[in-house]
Amino acid sequence: MRHSGRCGFLATDHQLRDRDHWGFNAASLVGVELSTEAVSLAICVFCGASQGDSPVYTEAGYQLGKQLGSRFHRLIYGAGGVGVMGAVARGAAEYGAKIVGVIPSFLREREMGDDIPPQEIIITTNLAHRKTTMMNLADGFIGLPGGYGTMDEMFEVISMSALGVERRPVVLVNTNGFWDLFLELVDELGKRRFLPEDKYFIVVDDPAEAIDRIEFARDAR
Numbered sequence: 001m002r003h004s005g006r007c008g009f010l011a012t013d014h015q016l017r018d019r020d021h022w023g024f025n026a027a028s029l030v031g032v033e034l035s036t037e038a039v040s041l042a043i044c045v046f047c048g049a050s051q052g053d054s055p056v057y058t059e060a061g062y063q064l065g066k067q068l069g070s071r072f073h074r075l076i077y078g079a080g081g082v083g084v085m086g087a088v089a090r091g092a093a094e095y096g097a098k099i100v101g102v103i104p105s106f107l108r109e110r111e112m113g114d115d116i117p118p119q120e121i122i123i124t125t126n127l128a129h130r131k132t133t134m135m136n137l138a139d140g141f142i143g144l145p146g147g148y149g150t151m152d153e154m155f156e157v158i159s160m161s162a163l164g165v166e167r168r169p170v171v172l173v174n175t176n177g178f179w180d181l182f183l184e185l186v187d188e189l190g191k192r193r194f195l196p197e198d199k200y201f202i203v204v205d206d207p208a209e210a211i212d213r214i215e216f217a218r219d220a221r
């Protein structure tokens, strides 16, 4: 189910306005034939460098990668070859997705490994720089199971949404109820009036639905 093709249509003003809204550099595209690549979404996936205690987590990662590739989207992720990160990248690569991996130099040896799928690698100076680089490239964010790194990344995009400075969709894939504790925490903080009532993220059961929601957000604009 690989793809390589071009969809071959001309960008309209409307499309360009949408694309601009979503952070694309559309100005140079007026009247230019767009490739499938150019109209696809760049989806940033935050997830663990570990595989967790069940294969369901890496399976969800692989399925997410597969869905990204099958739907002509691009993967922005932490350049890991291990854990759930590695599974996402393998699924994406097997289904032809273009991949951009962003990693700080000190993690290269520990997390990239020797057999990461083909991708464009961006080396950053530290974790904070990695996060902003990934965020700058993305049209939407998906959180899969993970550890401290994943929590840090998801908290940043969700809190930016809550502050009103982030309008791109944020989706949590609740594989095996992984995010249930997080949802309880958010509820509790809300009850104690430390959080607004609105939710600034979407929770779904499976990877395909996560991409559906980001595509829906794009189409609704």
Ligand SMILES: CC(C)=CCNc1ncnc2c1ncn2[C@@H]1O[C@H](COP(=O)(O)O)[C@@H](O)[C@H]1O
Pocket: 047, 048, 049, 050, 078, 080, 107, 111, 127, 128, 145, 146, 147, 148, 149, 150, 151, 152, 153
């Ligand atoms: C300086 C600071 C705010 C530290 C907070 N902690 C972190 N911030 C950002 N990425 C991290 C942090 N801890 C681990 N990571 C990286 O985030 C990715 C996912 O990690 P994890 O398995 O979810 O754990 C890995 O590449 C991991 O090396």
